[in-house]
Amino acid sequence: MTPITFDAVQVGDELPPLQLPPVNRNTLALFAGASGDHNPIHIDIDVARRAGLPDVFAQGMLGMAWLGRLLTGWAPQSRLRRFDARFQGITHLGNAMCCSGRVAEKLEAERCVRIELQSANQFGQTKIVGEAIVSLP
């Protein structure tokens, strides 16, 4: 990958989007084990129904991890200074999330860029908005 440089990046530049496959129960079970989030509401439909929900739903941190992939696919992780996410909606089974980001600001003094992040499903519903600060050479 050609390293991205501070001087070459422009406000408005878009990160190459990351398209994920539809969320299924296997995705949620694997992420429960790997992340340590064993909350059964994400993996056991009986627990979800007892909680008044129609079915299990994705862990918020799964969606944030996907946004992390978007970032580290664009610049090396060692360049990441800050990463914020606001969870705005539940990601349901069958949702195929697309992670996108754009350069919103160049912080000249720090030679960092501020990236605006978003994760939306195939119906255009935004589930996570976020921000990252990335230091560039």
Add this chain to the structure above:
Amino acid sequence: MIDRKWIGHELPASVLPIERSRLQFFAKAIGETDPVYTDTAAARAAGYPDLPAPPTFLFAAELDSGAAFRLVEDLQIPIARLLHGEQSFMYYGPVCVGDTVTVCSKIGDIYDKKNGALEFVVKTSQAVNQRDELVAEMRTVLVCRN
């Protein structure tokens, strides 16, 4: 209502050893295809001493230790009403296989909106490695829907 007495509460420290097989499992679970996260040679070629923990991985510390679930029990938030509202990470140094990270958190604030229909719990965390170097700070906002 969540008892405001928990503001200032410090959670017990959570110790997370960064292990190769766990990071490889995490990479698989999130569909990561960049070999930097699964292949030690690729990680070293990229300048890391070993596989790096991905940006959100340290959230696992208080899940593995049970401190996160214990907190929700202490605050008496029913799991069905609990949502993760916000999450932030600030990074100060790399975390790679072979490191041991200790996460210490406290409850910074508890407040409500919409006349108590929504309650918010703000937890701030510091993560240090085995050399006592600060590697990351985290901020979590939990939401309870009443």
